[in-house]
Amino acid sequence: MPLKPLSPSIFRPQGGVDQRVLTEHKALVEAIDRRRILRGALSLGALKVSGTDPIAVLADVNTTTDNGLNATSPTQTIARHQILSGDINGTVNAGVTVNGFGLNVSTPRATITSSGAT
DSSP states (O other), X not given: OOOOOOOOOTTSOTTOOOOHHHHHTXXXXXXXXXXXXXXXXXXXXXXXXXXXXXXXXXXXXXXXXXXXXXXXXXXXXXXXXXEOSSOEEEEEOTTOBEEETOOEEESSSEEEXXXXXX
């Protein structure tokens, strides 16, 4: 059964993220980040969860997860724990990083493909 194509994130700005704020305040950002505390903290990404059985969990942009849990499909989430009732096909695309609390799936059967970093 083919998966429904995912729609673009409703949370992303149409023209992309305005980088002028970082350019204008580069010295301040560098001073704050001198101990690398901001690494990964500026992510606008989310895991995309869709389908019923199998359920697709996709990381197609860099995502910083929290220690929360998600039991809903379809949704977009930053929760580390994906506790879903169907089989899960998880994918982390090439060049994509899932950091923060990482990714944990709980289901009767899961298939995870990671070309990125988790």
